[in-house]
Amino acid sequence: xxxxxxxxxxxxxxxxxxxxxxxxxxxxxxxxxxxxxxxxxxxxxxxxxxxxxxxxxxxxxxxxxxxxxxxxxxxxxxxxxxxxxxxxxxxxxxxxxxxxxxxxxxxxxxxxxxxxxxxxxxxxxxxxxxxxxxxxxxxxxxxxxxxxxxxxxxxxxxxxxxxxxxxxxxxxxxxxxxxxxxxxxxxxxxxxxxxxxxxxxxxxxxxxxxxxxxxxxxxxxxxxxxxxxxxxxxxxxxxxxxxxxxxxxxxxxxxxxxxxxxxxxxxx
Numbered sequence: 001x002x003x004x005x006x007x008x009x010x011x012x013x014x015x016x017x018x019x020x021x022x023x024x025x026x027x028x029x030x031x032x033x034x035x036x037x038x039x040x041x042x043x044x045x046x047x048x049x050x051x052x053x054x055x056x057x058x059x060x061x062x063x064x065x066x067x068x069x070x071x072x073x074x075x076x077x078x079x080x081x082x083x084x085x086x087x088x089x090x091x092x093x094x095x096x097x098x099x100x101x102x103x104x105x106x107x108x109x110x111x112x113x114x115x116x117x118x119x120x121x122x123x124x125x126x127x128x129x130x131x132x133x134x135x136x137x138x139x140x141x142x143x144x145x146x147x148x149x150x151x152x153x154x155x156x157x158x159x160x161x162x163x164x165x166x167x168x169x170x171x172x173x174x175x176x177x178x179x180x181x182x183x184x185x186x187x188x189x190x191x192x193x194x195x196x197x198x199x200x201x202x203x204x205x206x207x208x209x210x211x212x213x214x215x216x217x218x219x220x221x222x223x224x225x226x227x228x229x230x231x232x233x234x235x236x237x238x239x240x241x242x243x244x245x246x247x248x249x250x251x252x253x254x255x256x257x258x259x260x261x262x263x264x265x266x267x268x
Contacts, residue, residue: 014069014073015073015077015087018030018070018073018074018077019077022077022078022081030074033074033078034078035075035078035079038071038074038075041071042071045064045067045068045070045071046068048064048067048068049061049064049065049067049068050220051064052064052065054221054224072087072090073087076089076090100124100128101121101124101125102117103120103124104117104120119159122159125139136156136157136159136160136162137153137156137157139156140152140153140156145216146201147201147205147215147216147219148214148215148216150201150202150205150206150215151205151208151209151214151215151216154205154206154209155209158209163210164206164210167207167210167211170203170206170207170210171207173203173206173207174200174203174204174207176203177196177199177200177202177203178200180196180199180200181193181196181197181199181200183196184196225263228259228263229256229259229260229263232255232256232258232259232262233252233255233256233259236255236258237251237252237255
């Protein structure tokens with residue numbers, strides 16, 4: 001099948017392009033890929049989409065969404081070759097799931113708000129999974145980043161009533177865990193310090209969840225701010241003819257505060 005550049009390609013043409021790439025005489029690299037070898041790209045493309053969203057650049061987001069879309073197309077092509085399922089099966093399964101889990105839209109069921117929809121979604125999901133999901137905490141992927149996984153575990157526990165009632169109770173738990181970490185640090189026991197640090201991070205994650213703040217997003221944005229401020233310090237020191245390793249902490253801290261102030265001014 002001849003495929004040419006076209007400003008209005010269809011979904012079917014996208015599938016045809018992937019099949020051509022995987023076919024004999026196509027691309028050797030594409031033909032060698034497996035579900036396992038593509039895992040890293042699925043993760044990388046997801047994070048690149050998030051970065052494009054943060055940048056608020058629609059054209060960049062358009063491109064990155066295309067790169068992300070390639071991944072399920074690629075996996076479906078591999079599965080089709082193995083006789084497991086096709087992209088049509090993937091789409092049919094998704095459509096059926098969306099209809100089934102939105103009875104308030106495609107049926108006569110009524111809900112009051114988005115929280116009620118989340119609860120009903122989980123009930124339907126549990127019925128679908130049957131014996132696969134016996135625990136209230138089931139269904140959280142093992143490979144999620146730790147902060148995001150902690151957030152989701154806390155959400156699931158909360159849905160069955162295992163949660164605090166007020167924010168001040170969660171703050172108190174964070175302070176309790178911080179104190180226990182300080183005690184472990186004073187005792188000089190690395191194993192206990194690791195345990196207590198984990199407890200502290202988990203408590204902080206729950207505080208974020210309780211206040212409707214995503215800890216993974218919060219930390220990711222903090223890291224981004226740190227990188228920008230650090231880059232400003234590096235650039236300014238070099239402009240002054242000073243290598244960073246030769247600057248004093250006071251000099252670096254002064255530039256850091258300037259970067260921080262400029263950042264705050266741009267938001268006001």
